[in-house]
Amino acid sequence: MQGRSRLLPLLRSPLLGELLAWIYLHPETSYSVTELARRLKSSQSTVSREADRLVEAGLVSEERRGNMRLLQADLTSPLARALAEVLALTYxxxxxxxxxxxxxxxxxxxxxxxxxxxxxxxxxxxxxxxxxxxxxxxxxxxxxxxxxxxxxxxxxxxxxxxxxxxxxxxxxxxxxxxxxxxxxxxxxxxxxxxxx
Structure with a gap:
């Protein structure tokens, strides 16, 4: 886990920052909610709720494969480049x-x-x-x-x-x-x- 990020005052929770950072700093890869929950040491339900918000905001794309939900940075978002830069600096x-x-x-x-x-x-x-x-x-x-x-x-x-x-x-x-x-x-x- 990361120390307290300078970006945290702009985010709802440390988990949200870590989730966004992991997805945006590894844009070439899709991650399952299970993988992300394990990596971020959080529950699958909590990561899934945060992912719902990120998908709804157009920052993360999702793909369903059976029961598995895969998440990836949505690089077509107008915010993608700036967000990736801010996340790289803070996480x-x-x-x-x-x-x-x-x-x-x-x-x-x-x-x-x-x-x-x-x-x-x-x-x-x-x-x-x-x-x-x-x-x-x-x-x-x-x-x-x-x-x-x-x-x-x-x-x-x-x-x-x-x-x-x-x-x-x-x-x-x-x-x-x-x-x-x-x-x-x-x-x-x-x-x-x-x-x-």
Whole structure:
């Protein structure tokens, strides 16, 4: 479960935000009410009621297959793009990683790079299948692996964390990886000086 979202004051309940976020941040997939209830740790009847409201509002489409009700983001809605952007900012990788990374000792800076950062910067493309994270500092690799696993559970996507030292980050020299990362959009999660 996600920490308290900044979007929550606009929504009726935390469950509604989590349901919308899961559906809109995985628009390529249809989910049954049963799957969503299990993932969101809620009852099927509660998820079904929320889904009824979202379908009625034109934000979610449904398909019936026998007894199974499948839900998917309705990307034809005029609100779809803006809603997906707001949900990505409040429930997506940046929000999840901003909760998980700052408490880890040795994280001086952290950035999302790759396809998630490119989508945030406005580059067109399909929903990213994974999240690439650059951590600057001397954080323990096992601690970062724990963060990656926790983030994967919350996001439903693979999270790849690459760590570099502060010295390497400040003077990348001829490191082709860092040259490539710096040449593309970066989305800051933890910036130098953000830590208490």
């Amino acid at each position: 997506g990788p940046a929000a999840v990683l901003a909760d998980l990374l700052p408490p880890v000792d040795g994280v001086d800076e952290a950035y999302i790079y790759g396809s998630w950062a490119a989508r945030h910067a406005g580059e067109a493309g399909p929903p990213p299948r994974d999240v690439d994270v650059l951590v600057v500092g001397d954080a323990d690799e096992d601690d970062l692996a724990d963060v990656a696993l926790a983030a994967e559970r919350r996001l439903g996507r693979e999270v790849n964390i690459h760590r570099v030292s502060v010295t390497t980050w400040r003077s990348p020299g001829g490191d082709p990886f860092l040259t490539s990362v710096r040449s593309r959009p970066l989305y800051p999660i933890v910036e130098h000086g953000d830590r208490s």
